[in-house]
Amino acid sequence: MSFLTKGYTEDIDKVINNAVFSAESSNMVVLRDIEVYSLCEHHMLPFYGKCHIGYIPKNKLLGVSKLARIVEVYARRLQIQERLTSQIADAIKDAIDVEGVGVVMECKHLCMMMRGVEKQNSFMTTSTVLGSFHNQLATRQEFMNLIGTGRNQF
Amino acid sequence: MSFLTKGYTEDIDKVINNAVFSAESSNMVVLRDIEVYSLCEHHMLPFYGKCHIGYIPKNKLLGVSKLARIVEVYARRLQIQERLTSQIADAIKDAIDVEGVGVVMECKHLCMMMRGVEKQNSFMTTSTVLGSFHNQLATRQEFMNLIGTGRNQF
Amino acid sequence: MSFLTKGYTEDIDKVINNAVFSAESSNMVVLRDIEVYSLCEHHMLPFYGKCHIGYIPKNKLLGVSKLARIVEVYARRLQIQERLTSQIADAIKDAIDVEGVGVVMECKHLCMMMRGVEKQNSFMTTSTVLGSFHNQLATRQEFMNLIGTGRNQF
């Protein structure tokens, strides 16, 4: 259990700091299909799925595995998916000053599969878009294209 | 039969009320691939398929399985698919005051597969979009992207 | 042969009339993957494939299997695919006064597969869009999304 909630004891700055590089251009960077496992704070049952992150750097880049580590820090807590999605987007925006950032998360919830309604094939998708990902249609569309929303099967 | 039409005796407020959370952001929430089984009111034969729901909260969120339960309440009646789709959208709009809501339903109709024209591979898709899902192209498009329309096989 | 051309003797009004319902909302209704078999009027060889129909009702709805029956009436004649597509769209517009209607048809032509060029994997796609399906980009795009163009394999 302490493993599943170890996110509470991790320091996001310590996780990120040692892997920030200076960006030479300002193009979109996307990390797709990051596996995410978390615990629903109402039923203490797991929800799990995939997280997709995109951002357009100003002058700093995050090392590729740091994006995945940020997901881990916030997922290893008691969560609801909507908040988890927002927290990841905020953490990236805070860590390296970005032009824009977007996070999409697609999860299956065991509390929904194993209990009550027993809908066994549904999954929930949540998204947070900040900065140019929110304001510019072209950027948001490119992000949606690059992560291939709606095509995952898991 | 009373099981298949049990929706008539369920109270939508009772189904929803105990799982409304305060929203911390106003991003889109989508629940995809909710299995739906209903009875066509003309032939009393089942139609079944998948329902996709999306909404942008104002300041309240619905628990993940509540969306599925709302579908159940209206599906467990004698229905036509067009009305069922509208009712689900209206119920969500009424339950938590949303910025916008969209419902898309894709169903196979046994009355069409087993009888008469005997088109065994067709299915019907109906959609209802309200609020910002209706007025803003970007929002509607994002919803369509996130539910992955036109990709289901069942 | 009389079976294959029975469409000539069918009366479209008689086929439709007994299944028109009053619409309670004006959202898009789509019937996808209607199998269609017709005869090419030049070579008397079959062409076959899938027909997708969408419409936004004003205040009347067509029963789900009636859309398929309309396809049958016009397909069971000597045809060319371009005309068949238009006729179906016109018939729906005439039967129930719609806000807009769209028809897309994807067919393989045996005259092309078995004879002459012998291109065995090609297929022809024709589309007709009327009313709001023609004038409003958002509506046309939503229709294209909901029928999942370009994804059929048959």
Place this chain on the structure above:
Amino acid sequence: MSFLTKGYTEDIDKVINNAVFSAESSNMVVLRDIEVYSLCEHHMLPFYGKCHIGYIPKNKLLGVSKLARIVEVYARRLQIQERLTSQIADAIKDAIDVEGVGVVMECKHLCMMMRGVEKQNSFMTTSTVLGSFHNQLATRQEFMNLIGTGRNQF
């Protein structure tokens, strides 16, 4: 060899003329997945793949297999893919006065698979868009949707 370059001796008018019909509407007509085999003019090695053609007629239609024959006439020569794509579009525009025409070709090049860089899974996509296919975003998008670009596997 004379078979592989027989396109040089064929007369495009003779190929087309006997299959022009009068159009009753001006909707898009698409012929997808036309197999194409040609010879690269630099290495005399084959390139092959699929060609997709779309056009919006003014008042004349081409018979379905004529579109495939036009592809054959130009493919059965020593070619580069970029030129081949343009020639097909031009030939259709010349044959029947169209509102717009688009040609997309996706090919594997044996000169690239068997020799030198030996990239065995790459393929080249070339496109030519004329008239309303070039000027109107909605038309170009609809064409791209209907041919299902980026989904072919061969």
Place this chain on the structure above:
Amino acid sequence: MSFLTKGYTEDIDKVINNAVFSAESSNMVVLRDIEVYSLCEHHMLPFYGKCHIGYIPKNKLLGVSKLARIVEVYARRLQIQERLTSQIADAIKDAIDVEGVGVVMECKHLCMMMRGVEKQNSFMTTSTVLGSFHNQLATRQEFMNLIGTGRNQF
């Protein structure tokens, strides 16, 4: 090791020069699914995946395998994916004066799969768009459509 970093000793002009043709039209040319293998400069572990290149020529075309060779020159170095993507776009722009160019790269990073976070299914997508690929929505969208982003599995 000298093989894996042979890119440092290659001259991009020498690689390209002997395969520039005069363009007869100015349509988009796309080379999709170019396999790319490179070494991450931080952990000296491979990253690999697919690179997609598109450009609209002014009056010069690059031979089909030259595009793949340019990828090789820059990939066979110690790299980060973000920089590699930019370098390829710049090299094409410099070699033949284009109207616009776009490069999208989708890679798996063994440093992320084998070590630390051990996210074994994620991959990173980076994109660079220059000229009309950056300025014109229609062009960028067409490029995204033609490379079929978000659909690769590897």
Place this chain on the structure above:
Amino acid sequence: MSFLTKGYTEDIDKVINNAVFSAESSNMVVLRDIEVYSLCEHHMLPFYGKCHIGYIPKNKLLGVSKLARIVEVYARRLQIQERLTSQIADAIKDAIDVEGVGVVMECKHLCMMMRGVEKQNSFMTTSTVLGSFHNQLATRQEFMNLIGTGRNQF
């Protein structure tokens, strides 16, 4: 309802007789993926799926669509899947004196999907093998191979 149970009033001999041909060899004939719709005799809810039939003729062949008609005769009754499978096999054995016959049926049961356990993805497979399909391992295996058991998706 009378349509759904019309099998009770059909005469199997009348259905078959006019399409028996003399066989020139004794090789296996298989008809795969025959759609079947029936009504479960306990809940009066539909079950539907695919039926696969194989037989080795002695000296008579059945016309291809007759096999499908035999399925219809027995499916259009109140049934249980186990009995339906046996009846089809017996009917073929009786109609034309065969060396062996096998019937495999894969169905989804709405009584199981919509009610009670609500297992929405399960399906039941039943098989009957008679004559050489029962006694000879090689024949049974070839039949299983030719129908591609376990690979259907519906």
Place this chain on the structure above:
Amino acid sequence: MSFLTKGYTEDIDKVINNAVFSAESSNMVVLRDIEVYSLCEHHMLPFYGKCHIGYIPKNKLLGVSKLARIVEVYARRLQIQERLTSQIADAIKDAIDVEGVGVVMECKHLCMMMRGVEKQNSFMTTSTVLGSFHNQLATRQEFMNLIGTGRNQF
């Protein structure tokens, strides 16, 4: 929690008894893809997947949903997958005296995906075969064929 372990309080005879029919033949009956959710008794984390059951009746048949209910009774306990598989096979053998029975279960274990080794794509398959399913190669092979082992994706 009481829901997740409700299997302890259920009486298998009561679950089964009211749906035993007399069998008219002795052919194999298979129920495939029964969703199963259980709790691993060591970590109290869920494991879930699919269960496939086959049996050859002597003179009694089980109703189709009863097979699924038996799975539920034993899965809704603290379990290990190996024991769960055996218990289901034994329960069927005890309920109706069968000629043979086989159970195959394919599950993902969250204790393995979320913790420790973090192998996120592995799954465990266990099988129990009794009676003729154990002794006769042909029967076991037919069962393996009919459930399509090794082809599930979940």
Place this chain on the structure above:
Amino acid sequence: MSFLTKGYTEDIDKVINNAVFSAESSNMVVLRDIEVYSLCEHHMLPFYGKCHIGYIPKNKLLGVSKLARIVEVYARRLQIQERLTSQIADAIKDAIDVEGVGVVMECKHLCMMMRGVEKQNSFMTTSTVLGSFHNQLATRQEFMNLIGTGRNQF
């Protein structure tokens, strides 16, 4: 029509003779997925699909395209699928003295799809096995494996 029945006027020896090579070993040779188009002799409607041929040579090999030509000779006649399959096997046995030969054909019949029972997804599979393909289980199994029976989609 004369094109569709041109098989009657072709001489099988003339088609084959000029492409017989001496075999250096006696291993199985398989040609898979040969497209076949024929006309059903009862309804004069097309049936079409795929033909798979395997043989073990004694001391002569057939050129690869000759196998396909033999299929054409017999398919371009009024046929029933059972006879067509046998004729192809016999023709190969006669042309080059083989150790064994097998032919499997999977076809859709338009007479069944467009008329009467209107089963639109069924197809018929016929097989003929001669010599060692008939007598030796191992050989027949290897042939079935190599053609991948039951996996075709068309």
Place this chain on the structure above:
Amino acid sequence: MSFLTKGYTEDIDKVINNAVFSAESSNMVVLRDIEVYSLCEHHMLPFYGKCHIGYIPKNKLLGVSKLARIVEVYARRLQIQERLTSQIADAIKDAIDVEGVGVVMECKHLCMMMRGVEKQNSFMTTSTVLGSFHNQLATRQEFMNLIGTGRNQF
């Protein structure tokens, strides 16, 4: 690097001992699709893929994640795939006295993809079978069936 070769310092007994259970039956247990990453001892480049393990217990069972841990211990060394496969099988046989054990491993080798022959889609499969997995055809076949050999895509 010390991470990638940490297997040298791990004690297999310590890894396994605390998760051995007493078996209540002697049926096959399979763990499929265990991701494996190792380093080729000749080029120090990674090879990676999937490992499938099956065993029939005598009276002891291994905890599900222990099988994956055993793979890790031997993979995190400089290896060749053939030896790695054998070592895993031997370790399981030694840990719990089994009736039989089988290990199949399917890997891509970067030394083969990035260098020399540059075959980018090949992968190597190695297998070790001991005890009843070696001696009994039925057991080996069942194992091959349950792991679904030849169907992996990675």
Place this chain on the structure above:
Amino acid sequence: MSFLTKGYTEDIDKVINNAVFSAESSNMVVLRDIEVYSLCEHHMLPFYGKCHIGYIPKNKLLGVSKLARIVEVYARRLQIQERLTSQIADAIKDAIDVEGVGVVMECKHLCMMMRGVEKQNSFMTTSTVLGSFHNQLATRQEFMNLIGTGRNQF
């Protein structure tokens, strides 16, 4: 051209010798999906596809990329597929004294796709089995299973 036929000048011993290791066990080793490009000796047109190799070593192993190099040596000549398959099997048997060896090759022939019969989807499969791969059914079956015959798409 000299590139495409460079196999004539290569020495198989020189290609192999420096990568023979001593085997520690005698289990099957399979290398699947080796891309192969060759030239048909009759039409000088390419044929290409995939080659699968399996062998059971006595006391020597071949380095993983050596198997692919052997394919290259014989493919880069004017060939017929039947002979190419045999030569690869013989070369492996000669290089390291094996217990058994098997080679399966699946190729598309441009001479068949571009010319004459123009069957564009067919491909030829050839196999050679020597030693225990020929004599022992279990070994041959395991090889067929491990290469997943009949499932390739290219």
